[in-house]
Amino acid sequence: MPTDWTEKYRPSSLSELRGNDSAVDDVREWAQTWDDHGEAAVLHGSPGIGKTSAAHALAADMGWETVELNASDQRTADDIERYAGRAADNATLGGASGSDDSGGRQLVIVDEADNVHGNYDRGGSRAITDLVKTARQPVVLIANDYYEMSRGLRNNTREIEFRDVSKRSIVPVLRDLCRKEGIEYESDALDRIAEQNDGDLRGAVNDLQAVAETADHLTVADVVTSDRDKTVDLFPFLDTVLKEGEDPAEVLRTSYDVDETPDDLAGWIEENLPKVYEGAELARAYDHLANADRWLGIVRATQDYSYWRYAGDNATAGVAAARDGTKGGWTRWNRPTFYHGSSNTADYVVRQIARHEGTSMATARREVLPFLAALTHHCKPREPTVQMAAAYDFEEEHVSFVTGSGETTNKVQSIVEDAAERRSELVEEHAGGAFAGQADASAVDDGTGDDATGGDETSGDATGDDDGSMSLAELGGGDDSETASTETGEDRGTGGSDAEAGEGDAADDAEEDEDQSGLTDFV
Structure with missing residues (x-):
């Protein structure tokens, strides 16, 4: 069986990585100053763009040994403690390779850290959070979707984002592999492979290897003409809608490859729209989002999901058409306020609302929660916010989630305290004389x-x-x-x-x- 080229030619130094120069610099700086801050780092971005390779290359540059854990395979608290916890808890490790400056460090790499979720994985998420809080060795988490990680884990790590690798960075890598393997090629063939993989360097290398096994001289005809069946990641899609895509029809076609429903896409676009649009174009875009919301309402009322297409048309192609030209620069996209992710806080809030109001979780999330957020925005007015916290038995983190206020502010804490007192009064009031002295x-x-x-x-x-x-x-x-x-x-x-x-x-x-x-x- 032929050796996988992605392993055979894995970079042995950060200087050998192609693309993501800024992220590579951040990784290097994080490692060189680790003794000062002691933070764990999370490298996140689309699959196949070099996150894991960067972690191993970093260890080689720093002279650190590595301990690697795949959180998708070892996802319970016991697994994480057994494979990574002991290594991360060692202050120094005798026998570590590398220069004297390495200090006997050992790099703990936790791959697919976004695939562990709370109680579903028997304490795995909490164990990883505890790991990064208490580790006395450098820890790097690898994740595809940064926002699928728990908030506690995100708050205790340094975020380093890896972007999709551009075509102009992929082609030189393919050209170098052809030289090392003695393969003759047409430049157009390598360009075609890079275009097909659209930012996925690992996929491009795999495609090159597959074609090279059947041809000594690589031509465009040897390259599969149909594009790879590839799911488009959400953040690059937001770039396409809000910044880069000039053809609304192409934006709409791209939306079909995003693994999100139209209502979720509309939520992501609405949350991030004001970051990029302004003035008249913002007003036009909101008109299209309003139309999308009307169609989504029809879907909820009729349960006829064929109307989703009209919601998707307005939320994607309509918003793209409202834009005045392309937008430059890099934008940090935010998760929608009421997105149904893996957040334990969001799950608790929605579950409490659904239980107390006698509705489904979907109704609580889509209809009741946005209403409560508008009613109690930033805890103003105060009295309804106290009533809400008392009604649903909310703590600081839950009030913060709904209102958008800081969890540790005195305002939120006092509201929760008043809500607890209110609940005690209500229990006594509604007890029908069950308490002595009434x-x-x-x-x-x-x-x-x-x-x-x-x-x-x-x-x-x-x-x-x-x-x-x-x-x-x-x-x-x-x-x-x-x-x-x-x-x-x-x-x-x-x-x-x-x-x-x-x-x-x-x-x-x-x-x-x-x-x-x-x-x-x-x-």
């Missing part, structure tokens, strides 16, 4: 016939869960919740028997179902 407890027990008062006290169940939390309608301050409470109090004040109490509970449930009939009614 004024209405004697009224219920002395048989004086004042059960209606107790009924009013407990009628809050019509709009809240058993733990004293509030529904979405109550958070909005609508009158419907008060009406439901009064009517339920009358039902429960007609008697004290268990049967009648059961009827009151049924009325409570009916009122609650009516009260939570949907976000549209509330708005």
